Amino acid sequence: xxxxxxxxxxxxxxxxxxxxxxxxxxxxxxxxxxxxxxxxxxxxxxxxxxxxxxxxxxxxxxxxxxxxxxxxxxxxxxxxxxxxxxxxxxxxxxxxxxxxxxxxxxxxxxxxxxxxxxxxxxxxxxxxxxxxxxxxxxxxxxxxxxxxxxxxxxxxxxxxxxxxxxxxxxxxxxxxxxxxxxxxxxxxxxxxxxxxxxxxxxxxxxxxxxxxxxxxxxxxxxxxxxxxxxxxxxxxxxxxxxxxxxxxxxxxxxxxxxxxxxxxxxxxxxxxxxxxxxxxxxxxxxxxxxxxxxxxxxx
Amino acid sequence: xxxxxxxxxxxxxxxxxxxxxxxxxxxxxxxxxxxxxxxxxxxxxxxxxxxxxxxxxxxxxxxxxxxxxxxxxxxxxxxxxxxxxxxxxxxxxxxxxxxxxxxxxxxxxxxxxxxxxxxxxxxxxxxxxxxxxxxxxxxxxxxxxxxxxxxxxxxxxxxxxxxxxxxxxxxxxxxxxxxxxxxxxxxxxxxxxxxxxxxxxxxxxxxxxxxxxxxxxxxxxxxxxxxxxxxxxxxxxxxxxxxxxxxxxxxxxxxxxxxxxxxxxxxxxxxxxxxxxxxxxxxxxxxxxxxxxxxxxxxxxxxxxxxxxxxxxx
Numbered sequence: 001x002x003x004x005x006x007x008x009x010x011x012x013x014x015x016x017x018x019x020x021x022x023x024x025x026x027x028x029x030x031x032x033x034x035x036x037x038x039x040x041x042x043x044x045x046x047x048x049x050x051x052x053x054x055x056x057x058x059x060x061x062x063x064x065x066x067x068x069x070x071x072x073x074x075x076x077x078x079x080x081x082x083x084x085x086x087x088x089x090x091x092x093x094x095x096x097x098x099x100x101x102x103x104x105x106x107x108x109x110x111x112x113x114x115x116x117x118x119x120x121x122x123x124x125x126x127x128x129x130x131x132x133x134x135x136x137x138x139x140x141x142x143x144x145x146x147x148x149x150x151x152x153x154x155x156x157x158x159x160x161x162x163x164x165x166x167x168x169x170x171x172x173x174x175x176x177x178x179x180x181x182x183x184x185x186x187x188x189x190x191x192x193x194x195x196x197x198x199x200x201x202x203x204x205x206x207x208x209x210x211x212x213x214x215x216x217x218x219x220x221x222x223x224x225x226x227x228x229x230x231x232x233x234x235x236x237x238x239x240x241x242x243x244x245x246x247x248x249x250x251x252x253x254x255x256x257x258x259x260x261x262x263x264x265x266x267x268x269x270x271x272x273x274x275x276x277x278x279x280x281x282x283x284x285x286x287x288x289x290x291x292x293x294x295x296x297x298x299x
Numbered sequence: 300x301x302x303x304x305x306x307x308x309x310x311x312x313x314x315x316x317x318x319x320x321x322x323x324x325x326x327x328x329x330x331x332x333x334x335x336x337x338x339x340x341x342x343x344x345x346x347x348x349x350x351x352x353x354x355x356x357x358x359x360x361x362x363x364x365x366x367x368x369x370x371x372x373x374x375x376x377x378x379x380x381x382x383x384x385x386x387x388x389x390x391x392x393x394x395x396x397x398x399x400x401x402x403x404x405x406x407x408x409x410x411x412x413x414x415x416x417x418x419x420x421x422x423x424x425x426x427x428x429x430x431x432x433x434x435x436x437x438x439x440x441x442x443x444x445x446x447x448x449x450x451x452x453x454x455x456x457x458x459x460x461x462x463x464x465x466x467x468x469x470x471x472x473x474x475x476x477x478x479x480x481x482x483x484x485x486x487x488x489x490x491x492x493x494x495x496x497x498x499x500x501x502x503x504x505x506x507x508x509x510x511x512x513x514x515x516x517x518x519x520x521x522x523x524x525x526x527x528x529x530x531x532x533x534x535x536x537x538x539x540x541x542x543x544x545x546x547x548x549x550x551x552x553x554x555x556x557x558x559x560x561x562x563x564x565x566x567x568x569x570x571x572x573x574x575x576x577x578x579x580x581x582x583x584x585x586x587x588x589x590x591x592x593x594x595x596x597x598x599x600x601x602x603x604x605x606x607x608x609x610x611x612x613x
Contacts, residue, residue: 043412115586122579280424
């Protein structure tokens with residue numbers, strides 16, 4: 001336990017900055033999960049391992065090719081789109097069509113994505129082992145008066161904000177984005193308007209996987225990289241999504257900021273070690289008392 | 300089931316119990332092998348009771364295995380009860396069942412994916428909490444070594460007895476009116492409520508029984524190993540194995556979890572011994588293929604292919 005005199009104003013501001021910067025990244029990491037869950041009612045338990053793969057992409061970009069980690073996006077986008085398209089088209093679509101009820105579909109998709117995540121996790125453990133890797137700080141830390149802002153976190157936050165805005169614009173302004181939101185609301189009317197919901201699901205699933213990979217590339221800047229990080233981020237993303245509501249990018253981003261601040265304040269007022277438990281307990285409490293999320297769902 | 304079937308089933312049951320009584324004849328290595336196999340059967344039975352009969356897939360069921368183990372371990376090592384170890388052994392599953400009852404009242408309000416996520420979060424939260432509790436209480440990261448209570452042979456036979464008893468218990472529950480009620484809840488929870496079934500009550504009791512069995516596995520395990528630590532007790536990989544085993548045998552059958560556990564344990568153990576961590580890839584593939592092509596498992600496939608057996612498989 002920290003003593004009271006340490007809780008001066010500077011420390012509080014520093015904790016808020018840390019919380020917001022990491023919270024933005026949590027928001028980005030959750031966008032894909034939130035989109036797939038909201039649009040397709042599929043809970044993608046493989047979301048975490050795609051974040052992990054993205055982080056290894058950023059790591060490989062830096063250590064193997066000597067380029068900036070964020071250039072991993074160049075590989076992440078086609079890889080994510082391709083993997084999402086193929087896995088939906090040939091596997092997930094089959095499972096969703098074969099289910100007799102919505103509950104059965106939900107369960108079978110949970111088990112299937114769980115299986116996929118174990119395959120990828122096991123393969124990653126075999127290839128890379130359980131060593132902790134990381135990318136060193138590429139730019140020096142910024143000092144603003146008494147506050148210090150690690151520039152890699154600032155870059156990660158800025159990328160998260162940018163990618164989040166792109167998704168928001170795509171969903172609100174383009175025809176495909178409008179169709180995605182329409183499928184969420186009423187599948188039958190969308191079909192009446194001549195839009196094939198299966199195609200929309202394909203697109204939404206590909207976007208979701210791509211965002212998981214891109215989030216991983218961003219996360220590689222600020223976080224230690226191990227095969228275990230997938231499970232860790234998966235649970236954080238769940239917390240963020242149930243905080244912010246399904247399929248709503250703005251809500252998801254805000255949920256990320258709330259979780260980031262909550263963790264940061266927990267490590268300030270209690271201990272650092274207990275802060276992961278805070279996320280999980282928050283998750284259980286919100287699921288029980290506000291299952292629709294604090295900010296409501298996609299509209 | 301016809302009387303021929305009953306006799307056949309009892310013969311197979313008695314035969315396999317006799318086999319497992321004979322199995323650990325050549326030292327600790329075989330004892331460990333068959334102990335783990337039986338432990339997975341017990342855990343799969345427990346998981347199947349919720350997932351197969353009530354339709355609630357718990358991705359963090361291993362949490363109650365951890366609770367059962369920790370309750371027993373803390374009582375054994377930190378209280379004067381240590382010279383009456385069997386009391387601690389009973390307290391473990393009772394603690395797990397009590398926490399299952401209390402948590403079930405809250406968690407079972409959630410359905411489908413929300414329940415699954417809440418159970419994952421529960422398991423991870425408990426793991427972090429066990430890591431951070433004071434070392435004098437729960438041993439912290441390093442866990443609690445208990446060399447004095449370690450007794451592999453006794454633990455093996457106890458686990459065998461408990462698993463056989465659990466198998467009979469699950470059979471009795473499934474064949475009773477309670478089993479029919481639970482299946483009605485699985486098929487259509489709102490419909491079951493509409494015809495006057497108090498679904499929340501039955502769900503909580505099924506969860507309590509399921510967590511009791513899970514806690515039993517955890518408590519007996521510490522007497523086999525003589526050691527407990529959070530990473531092993533709240534290990535989600537164990538849950539992965541249990542889910543894959545149950546799915547392989549057949550979700551919602553009595554014998555399915557037992558068949559799936561034995562088969563997948565042998566294969567996974569073989570692969571794990573040759574290429575560590577590759578057994579996870581195998582488990583993932585098994586899970587995906589089962590969901591894609593055989594969602595009712597081996598027993599479901601047998602039932603489909605041999606029409607004369609329809610409705611007669613346990």
